[in-house]
Amino acid sequence: MSNHDSHSAEHHHDVIAEIKKVTIILSVLTIVELVLGFWMIDITSEGLRLAIKGAIVILMMAKAFYIVAYFMHLKHEIKNLIMTIVVPLALFIWFIAAFLADGNSFRNLRNNYDPHFKEQSTIKVPEKHHAGGESHKATEKHEAGSTEKHEEKAAH
Amino acid sequence: MSNVTTASSEAKWWNGGKSPFDVEYGKVMMWYFLMSDAFTFGAFLISYGTVRFSTNGWPDPNKVFKSFPFAPEGVNAPLVFVSIMTFILIVSSVTMVLAVHAGKMMDKKGVVRNMIWTIIGGIAFLSCQAWEWNHLHHEGAWWGLNPFNNADGTASSTNFTNFFFTITGFHGFHVFSGVVINIIMLIMTLMDKFEQRGHYLMIEKAGLYWHFVDLVWVFVFTCFYLL
Structure with missing residues (x-):
C-alpha cells in the first residue's frame, strides 16, 4: 500500500512538473509573438513584414501543439485515437493553400480587368x-x- | 505465421471487451465534437483570409485595437489590452489542467478551488471582450459599419468589421458556454456527484472543451491582432 502511495505521489509530481513546464513554454511563446508584433509596427519593408508574419504563424502552430498535446492530453492517448483526430485535420493544409491562392488570384484578376476596383485602391480618403x-x-x-x-x- | 503475430499485437485493442481507444465513450465523442468545431472555426478563419487576400488594402490592427480601459481618449497602446486577454485565457487553461489533475487524484477540494479560478478567468475574459466590443461600437464599428480606413489611407469595405465581430463573437459564445459548463461542473462537484460516481471524468470532458476555447483564441488572436 505504501508502495502504491509513493508511486502515485511520484506520478503527481511528474504531472505538476509537466504542467509548469508547458505553462512557461506557452507564456514565452506568447511574449515572443507580442515582441514581434510590437517590432512590426514601425517596419515598412514588405519583405521583412512577411518574414515576421511567417515567424508569428510558426509560433502560433507551436502554441497550438503544446495546448493540444499536453493540456488536452492527446500526446498521452493511444496512437489510434490520435490518428482519427489529427489525420482529418490535415485537410486544413489543402484548405488554406487552395483558398488563399484563390483569393490572391481573384485580386489579381480584378486589378487587371476591373478598372474601378483598381482605382478605388489608389484614392486616399x-x-x-x-x-x-x-x-x-x-x-x-x-x-x-x-x-x-x-x-x-x-x-x- | 509472422503475419499472425503482428496481427495479434495489432488486435490487442480490437478484440472486444474494452475500449479500443482506451478512453471513455463520452471523451471520444467530445474529441469528435471538438474536431467538427475546429472545422467550423477553420472555415470562418479561412474565409477571412481569402477575402483579405482578394482585397488590395486592409485596416492596420495596431491602429484599430489601440485603446485600453480607463485610459484617456486617444491613447495609443496597440496590442496591450489583447495581450492581457490572451494571458487571462492561458492562466484559466492552466487552472483547468490543475482541476482535471486534482479530479484524477480524487481531490475534491483541489477540483473546487481550480474550477473557481477557471470560472473567474472565463468571466474576466468575457468582460474584457464586452468592453472591447462596446468601445469599438462607440467608435462606429459594427456589422455593416466600418469607420476604419485601410493602412494605406484608402477606403475600406465592411469586410474587416464583419469578420472581426462574427469570429470573435462566435469565439466569445464558446467562452460563454464554457463558463456555463464549468459552473455546472462546479455545482456537481460541490454536490458530491463525482464522489458518488467514483470518478471525475466529467471534469476531464469539460476541460477538453475549455482548452479548445483557449486553442481557438490562439488562432483568432494571431489572425486578427498580429497579422
Whole structure:
C-alpha cells in the first residue's frame, strides 16, 4: 500500500512538473509573438513584414501543439485515437493553400480587368474615426457643437 | 505465421471487451465534437483570409485595437489590452489542467478551488471582450459599419468589421458556454456527484472543451491582432 502511495505521489509530481513546464513554454511563446508584433509596427519593408508574419504563424502552430498535446492530453492517448483526430485535420493544409491562392488570384484578376476596383485602391480618403470619435454620431455631435458656439456668440 | 503475430499485437485493442481507444465513450465523442468545431472555426478563419487576400488594402490592427480601459481618449497602446486577454485565457487553461489533475487524484477540494479560478478567468475574459466590443461600437464599428480606413489611407469595405465581430463573437459564445459548463461542473462537484460516481471524468470532458476555447483564441488572436 505504501508502495502504491509513493508511486502515485511520484506520478503527481511528474504531472505538476509537466504542467509548469508547458505553462512557461506557452507564456514565452506568447511574449515572443507580442515582441514581434510590437517590432512590426514601425517596419515598412514588405519583405521583412512577411518574414515576421511567417515567424508569428510558426509560433502560433507551436502554441497550438503544446495546448493540444499536453493540456488536452492527446500526446498521452493511444496512437489510434490520435490518428482519427489529427489525420482529418490535415485537410486544413489543402484548405488554406487552395483558398488563399484563390483569393490572391481573384485580386489579381480584378486589378487587371476591373478598372474601378483598381482605382478605388489608389484614392486616399480622409480618416473618419478620429474626428469626434463616433463616426455615425459625428454629424449629430458636430451640429450640437455648432449650436453651442452660436449660443456662446449670442452671450457675447 | 509472422503475419499472425503482428496481427495479434495489432488486435490487442480490437478484440472486444474494452475500449479500443482506451478512453471513455463520452471523451471520444467530445474529441469528435471538438474536431467538427475546429472545422467550423477553420472555415470562418479561412474565409477571412481569402477575402483579405482578394482585397488590395486592409485596416492596420495596431491602429484599430489601440485603446485600453480607463485610459484617456486617444491613447495609443496597440496590442496591450489583447495581450492581457490572451494571458487571462492561458492562466484559466492552466487552472483547468490543475482541476482535471486534482479530479484524477480524487481531490475534491483541489477540483473546487481550480474550477473557481477557471470560472473567474472565463468571466474576466468575457468582460474584457464586452468592453472591447462596446468601445469599438462607440467608435462606429459594427456589422455593416466600418469607420476604419485601410493602412494605406484608402477606403475600406465592411469586410474587416464583419469578420472581426462574427469570429470573435462566435469565439466569445464558446467562452460563454464554457463558463456555463464549468459552473455546472462546479455545482456537481460541490454536490458530491463525482464522489458518488467514483470518478471525475466529467471534469476531464469539460476541460477538453475549455482548452479548445483557449486553442481557438490562439488562432483568432494571431489572425486578427498580429497579422
